[in-house]
Amino acid sequence: MAPSDVQLIQRVRADETGEAMRALYRTYSGELYGFALNALGERGAAEEVVQEVFTRAWRHAATYDARRGSVRTWLYQIARHAIIDMRRRASVRPSLALHAPSEADAGEGGPTIEQAMLGWQVVAALDRLTPEHRQVIRLAHFQGLSMREIAERCELPVGTVKSRTWYALRSLRLVLEEMGIR
Amino acid sequence: MTGCDHVRPELGGYVLGGLQPEEAAAVREHLATCAECAAEHASLAGLPRLLALAAPMAEAGPPAPALEERVLDAIAGERPHRAPRRRRFLRPRVLLPTAAALAVIAVALVIALGGGEESAPGGFEVALKPVAGATAKGRAVLASGDAGIKMQLWVRGLPRDPGIVYEVHCDAPGWSASAGTFRADSHGRAYVVLNTAARRGEYDAIRVVRRSRSSETDVLQAKL
Numbered sequence: 001m002a003p004s005d006v007q008l009i010q011r012v013r014a015d016e017t018g019e020a021m022r023a024l025y026r027t028y029s030g031e032l033y034g035f036a037l038n039a040l041g042e043r044g045a046a047e048e049v050v051q052e053v054f055t056r057a058w059r060h061a062a063t064y065d066a067r068r069g070s071v072r073t074w075l076y077q078i079a080r081h082a083i084i085d086m087r088r089r090a091s092v093r094p095s096l097a098l099h100a101p102s103e104a105d106a107g108e109g110g111p112t113i114e115q116a117m118l119g120w121q122v123v124a125a126l127d128r129l130t131p132e133h134r135q136v137i138r139l140a141h142f143q144g145l146s147m148r149e150i151a152e153r154c155e156l157p158v159g160t161v162k163s164r165t166w167y168a169l170r171s172l173r174l175v176l177e178e179m180g181i182r
Numbered sequence: 183m184t185g186c187d188h189v190r191p192e193l194g195g196y197v198l199g200g201l202q203p204e205e206a207a208a209v210r211e212h213l214a215t216c217a218e219c220a221a222e223h224a225s226l227a228g229l230p231r232l233l234a235l236a237a238p239m240a241e242a243g244p245p246a247p248a249l250e251e252r253v254l255d256a257i258a259g260e261r262p263h264r265a266p267r268r269r270r271f272l273r274p275r276v277l278l279p280t281a282a283a284l285a286v287i288a289v290a291l292v293i294a295l296g297g298g299e300e301s302a303p304g305g306f307e308v309a310l311k312p313v314a315g316a317t318a319k320g321r322a323v324l325a326s327g328d329a330g331i332k333m334q335l336w337v338r339g340l341p342r343d344p345g346i347v348y349e350v351h352c353d354a355p356g357w358s359a360s361a362g363t364f365r366a367d368s369h370g371r372a373y374v375v376l377n378t379a380a381r382r383g384e385y386d387a388i389r390v391v392r393r394s395r396s397s398e399t400d401v402l403q404a405k406l
Contacts (some may be wrong), residue, residue, distance in 0.1 A: 018254045034242035047249050054253045119235035140198040141233045146196040165194030169226045
């Protein structure tokens, strides 16, 4: 059985092979990178944050307390601090042109931890749909195409696109419910 | 086809805003009068908000593949190295014990068992024998640690001269690592705790020398 995240965190300090940290990196680097990129708007800075998150997690692994939250939440909290530090550095290094904090989230910018974590779970839910269902949601929601435009692009009857979109959303709702998101 | 059969498949496009205005108006009208379809709509209506949260995360894509190794390298760089490069800490042997001196060295390796001796938890005790002409006696308790060897050293019978500096060497053929220096008290005794980068198995002798500006004179030695 694969070790749990908590077990991996407990193992990273003693694990000289680096495999425990690699497992954590592979699980969380994508979403932490998305979180940082949305906050900072610059890929290099976002990658620096990801590196900082895992380095700090390694340094402070002994302070992780499973009773206070999941490993995922803990890593996001570290990321939020790393993003704030990055902003401070950017403010004294004007050459680093990072996104200005948004109105909605003054002081931090980008999505909140909760929004980012939820967003990432929705991404994971979309990954569990069939390619056809994922495609209609992507075209309709993310690209803003109408049912007719999708029908033309995919060379399908518009009725097929409509019913496929309905089934796609029903499937997504089901997967999200299974993930505990309502 | 009933109204519901016609409207249900439209709900996906309706929720995502992909219907033509007249189609959307027809759905809206039906929802106002059909509780069943309104419930189905309600179950899907929250999805655009969730999809909006997913959009920026999905658009970010993955970080550069090279980042994984960069992260692991950075962490490996912070890890205290258990096996430091030995030679960095070593310097050429200054003095070679003479054949005559070697001949009189009696080696004793005693596992400390208490019995009047001070205990040596986690270490082992070595008796230091005087090199030709010297009168001192001593013993050392050696304990391995991450930093090298911690050496507790007891010596007596040294000249009663606090001006004399002694140095302890850990020797192997071809090199020697210092464990540090000490002085004797006014009774010719010393108890010191020293550290050396040499690790267990890397040296085969301990040597205490009397230092002067121009030379070193062997005083005590033990062969492991």
